[in-house]
Amino acid sequence: MTSLSDIPVIQTPPEAPARGGNPLANVFDDFIRYCRSRSLFMLHYCTGCGAIELPPAMTSRFDMERIGIQPMVTPRQADILLVTGYVSVKTLKRIILTYEQMASPKYVIGICSCTVNGGMYWQSYATAKKLNDYLPVDLYIAGCMPRPEAVIEGLKALRDNIEAGTSDNWKDYYQRYDHYLGNQQRLFGADWQTPTEVIAEAKHYGLFGPDTLGEHTRRLEDHRKPLEPLRMTLNAGRLEHME
Amino acid sequence: MNVASLLVELVLMPLVAFVVGLAMVLMMRRIAARLQRRVGPPFFQPLFDIVKLYGKHTQTSHGLVHDLGIVMAVGGYIAAETMLPVPGMTGIADKGGLVVLAYVMMVPSLGLALGVGQCANPNGSIGISRALTAMLAYDVPFIIVIFGVAFHFGSSNLITIAAAQQAAGIAGWGVSQMPLLALAGLFALHGMLGKQPFEIYVAPAEIATGPMVEMSGKHMGGLFVMQCFQLYTAAVLYVTLFLGGGENWLSFLAKSFAVLAVPVSLAYLFPRYRTEDLVRLMWKWPTMIGLLGLAFLMH
Numbered sequence: 086m087t088s089l090s091d092i093p094v095i096q097t098p099p100e101a102p103a104r105g106g107n108p109l110a111n112v113f114d115d116f117i118r119y120c121r122s123r124s125l126f127m128l129h130y131c132t133g134c135g136a137i138e139l140p141p142a143m144t145s146r147f148d149m150e151r152i153g154i155q156p157m158v159t160p161r162q163a164d165i166l167l168v169t170g171y172v173s174v175k176t177l178k179r180i181i182l183t184y185e186q187m188a189s190p191k192y193v194i195g196i197c198s199c200t201v202n203g204g205m206y207w208q209s210y211a212t213a214k215k216l217n218d219y220l221p222v223d224l225y226i227a228g229c230m231p232r233p234e235a236v237i238e239g240l241k242a243l244r245d246n247i248e249a250g251t252s253d254n255w256k257d258y259y260q261r262y263d264h265y266l267g268n269q270q271r272l273f274g275a276d277w278q279t280p281t282e283v284i285a286e287a288k289h290y291g292l293f294g295p296d297t298l299g300e301h302t303r304r305l306e307d308h309r310k311p312l313e314p315l316r317m318t319l320n321a322g323r324l325e326h327m328e
Numbered sequence: 329m330n331v332a333s334l335l336v337e338l339v340l341m342p343l344v345a346f347v348v349g350l351a352m353v354l355m356m357r358r359i360a361a362r363l364q365r366r367v368g369p370p371f372f373q374p375l376f377d378i379v380k381l382y383g384k385h386t387q388t389s390h391g392l393v394h395d396l397g398i399v400m401a402v403g404g405y406i407a408a409e410t411m412l413p414v415p416g417m418t419g420i421a422d423k424g425g426l427v428v429l430a431y432v433m434m435v436p437s438l439g440l441a442l443g444v445g446q447c448a449n450p451n452g453s454i455g456i457s458r459a460l461t462a463m464l465a466y467d468v469p470f471i472i473v474i475f476g477v478a479f480h481f482g483s484s485n486l487i488t489i490a491a492a493q494q495a496a497g498i499a500g501w502g503v504s505q506m507p508l509l510a511l512a513g514l515f516a517l518h519g520m521l522g523k524q525p526f527e528i529y530v531a532p533a534e535i536a537t538g539p540m541v542e543m544s545g546k547h548m549g550g551l552f553v554m555q556c557f558q559l560y561t562a563a564v565l566y567v568t569l570f571l572g573g574g575e576n577w578l579s580f581l582a583k584s585f586a587v588l589a590v591p592v593s594l595a596y597l598f599p600r601y602r603t604e605d606l607v608r609l610m611w612k613w614p615t616m617i618g619l620l621g622l623a624f625l626m627h
Contacts, residue, residue: 116379117379117380117383120375120376120379120380120383121380121383123370123372123373123376123380124373124376124377124379124380144364144366145364145365145366148361148366148367148368150357150361150366150367150368150369150373151366151367151368151369151370153369153370153373153376155369157537158532158533158536158537159536159537159540159541159542161388161541161542161543161544161548162537162540162543162544162548164380186388187544188384188385188386188387188388188544188545189384189385189386190384190385286386290385290386
């Protein structure tokens with residue numbers, strides 16, 4: 086694309102009117118959305134050098150907690166997945182596993198140039214260039230590396246987006262799963278699978294879209310091995326050793 | 329007391345406990361922030377966290393016992409709140425008494441253990457085994473303290489204990505009558521809260537918050553509610569046993585928050601004990617102090 090005007094602009098549909106014309110009908114939803122924007126638990130997946138900017142952003146100098154953000158250590162509890170730096174192919178698998186275990190609504194933030202376009206690892210054969218191809222990124226904080234002020238600014242921008250209801254890329258992962266899975270398969274091979282049943286979740290929570298299924302999810306079914314529980318014996322770990 | 333007013337009290341007492349508990353969580357986080365020279369969370373942060381967690385779109389449950397475990401964890405404390413007399417409301421404190429309360433206060437840990445068990449996450453199992461070991465550790469001084477107070481006042485009824493202290497004035501308070509037991513009680517209270525020197529079972533960096541590792545959405549929200557109740561229960565029980573209970577809401581809340589501020593302020597200054605060191609510490613110092621206090625009391 087040569088000029089900016091050629092880039093298609095996605096038109097967001099106008100906001101649906103309140104149910105039954107009652108101005109108070111959405112009060113509860115608005116309240117939950119406000120709480121959601123004011124309380125963000127952050128799982129920092131510190132892959133690269135950007136990790137060093139997070140301790141000052143969290144501790145006494147810049148104090149994230151005053152805007153309601155606090156670090157959490159497991160994907161189950163977290164709302165934000167913070168990817169701070171270059172993502173190697175091997176790391177990306179773990180990031181996707183982590184992302185799929187998080188409870189929606191969930192948000193992905195890419196920090197540093199490396200998550201935007203590969204940055205200084207552009208020519209590396211082992212680095213995933215654009216994080217947005219594999220996960221729905223809500224916000225990029227560009228820079229090499231961004232200062233803590235920029236990190237805080239970015240988090241505030243995410244907070245405002247959530248409050249305005251414009252930050253719902255997590256739905257995109259369900260609705261266009263085929264697209265994301267295709268990109269993942271291109272990198273990891275055709276037999277790539279995760280333990281999380283994304284398609285079943287999309288059906289269960291009413292997030293099924295026309296592009297959830299496609300040629301890549303069909304390929305997933307060909308290669309899918311059923312997940313079986315590990316054998317429960319007292320010395321299961323040792324058996325292999327002895328044989 | 330007629331049935332209607334009793335029902336109102338049974339509903340109101342846990343509600344009041346929850347609101348006060350939210351403020352206590354806020355105080356805890358603000359104290360931590362001040363000690364670390366931070367600003368700390370906004371006023372409504374504990375409420376935002378809980379609403380957000382319950383408002384999660386996708387909920388991950390690992391089965392029926394996982395859900396029931398959280399219900400037990402919250403329910404145990406709700407039962408405990410109805411047995412803790414507060415100014416103007418006694419609920420079923422008259423029927424319950426200290427012994428039932430001590431039993432009910434163990435239910436949340438056991439419920440959590442059940443729920444975590446079904447998650448089948450090794451971090452969770454390690455965490456809950458440490459939590460139950462810690463419970464074994466702090467319950468010994470806790471029971472000694474409870475026994476001592478009941479012996480001193482000749483009753484295990486919390487209303488009687490509070491009334492006896494209020495009638496005698498500050499000189500008759502548990503803390504002036506039995507300072508050694510009060511000290512041991514403060515130790516046990518600190519262990520019960522699971523704050524810093526005694527928080528090996530949470531250990532975020534090593535076992536990923538232990539029992540909470542698989543909790544998301546409403547399960548985690550339930551645990552946040554449980555934390556509010558936990559802080560309230562521990563503080564109010566201590567106030568009732570040693571600081572004369574509540575004559576009116578103002579002094580009652582002031583005493584409760586002051587009691588809680590002691591372990592919370594100490595908490596953020598220390599690293600943590602290992603589980604065996606925790607047990608050794610709890611079975612040595614508070615138990616010894618408590619037994620010494622008992623000896624003075626019975627002599």
